[in-house]
Amino acid sequence: MDFETLTGVMRRLALEAGDAIMEIYGSDDFDVRSKSDDSPVTAADERADALISAGLRAAFPDTALVTEEQAASHGVSADEFLIVDPLDGTKEFVKRRGDFTVNIAFVSNGVPVRGVVYAPARERLFYTLADGSAVEERGPFDKDVPGPRTPMSVRTPDNGALLVVASKSHRDAATDDYISLYDVADMKSAGSSLKFCLVASGEADLYPRLGRTMEWDTAAGHAVLAGAGGAVVAFDDHAPLRYGKDGYANPFFIAYAPGVELRRG
Missing domain, CATH: 3.40.190.80 (D-Maltodextrin-Binding Protein; domain 2)
Incomplete structure (x- = not known):
């Protein structure tokens, strides 16, 4: 996998999916249906999934793809695969609470080694660079040219607080x-x-x-x-x-x- 290319493709597709989601989020009403496991699904899930899947398959035709919204992909077995949740937090989306995300990741030998998480309603974009380090980018966004990126690092925890x-x-x-x-x-x-x-x-x-x-x-x-x-x-x-x-x-x-x-x- 070319991680430089992967980073750019995942970032761009997450932003494009976020735009599609927010267009529906901002509408007066949207249809909410139940899947076989009783979890909710909307047109935003499906539109974002179609966009991301098409983009990933075009960019990485030889890499297996698993996505929540395509049940046929749930039987895929591969050492390396891309995995997508086009709209994580559908309940938050339906309740218009803003805490929903677009998720795209690349897994190699059981480990998610690269990924992007985009919260379009919060204008927060988190992703891994080609070297595996994590950064945050804040909106407004240019889909082709990254803006200022802040390196991410966990804090040193205080177990008493x-x-x-x-x-x-x-x-x-x-x-x-x-x-x-x-x-x-x-x-x-x-x-x-x-x-x-x-x-x-x-x-x-x-x-x-x-x-x-x-x-x-x-x-x-x-x-x-x-x-x-x-x-x-x-x-x-x-x-x-x-x-x-x-x-x-x-x-x-x-x-x-x-x-x-x-x-x-």
Whole structure:
């Protein structure tokens, strides 16, 4: 994989998908339907998926593609693949709360090594460069020419005063019980893969997820966090979270800045 080319293509497609999403987001009304797993889907999911998929297939025709909105791709098995969630946080989108993202990642041998997370309503764009390091770019954006980029780095956590972020739409008692094992100075909620990016930018130290997620939900955020010096591990045994699993389903996991003294749930 040519990572220089990949960076430019992922960034441009994320921005184009974000424009398509925001056009629908700004309309007076949009149709919300339920998929087979009862999760919501809108025209924004489908338009963004079509745009990103076409762009990736044109640029990287020999690389496998897995995307949430194309069920046929969920049986793909490859050592290297691109993985897409064209609109992560559809519930946030439907409720017009702004915390939704476009996610594109490249996975190699079980590890998400490059990725982009774009929050169009927040005008925040997080992505890995060709060397794997993570940066943030703020809008307004030029699709072809990157603007000023701020290097991202996790902060050095204080285990006596941790900054924790948790899901806005999927918070439950089990998550609260786990968070209570830590000394928390500040607790915030956020939607979609933005939670990974808040850890990557040093705005949080710890993001536990005790709920169902799929690899397309997490791969891009995981890549950005890794590029900023962070890590993602399975909740039960703290082993590194791997990708390319059968069915692309994740176990519960913990995303964190090194230095956090992880607890056992």
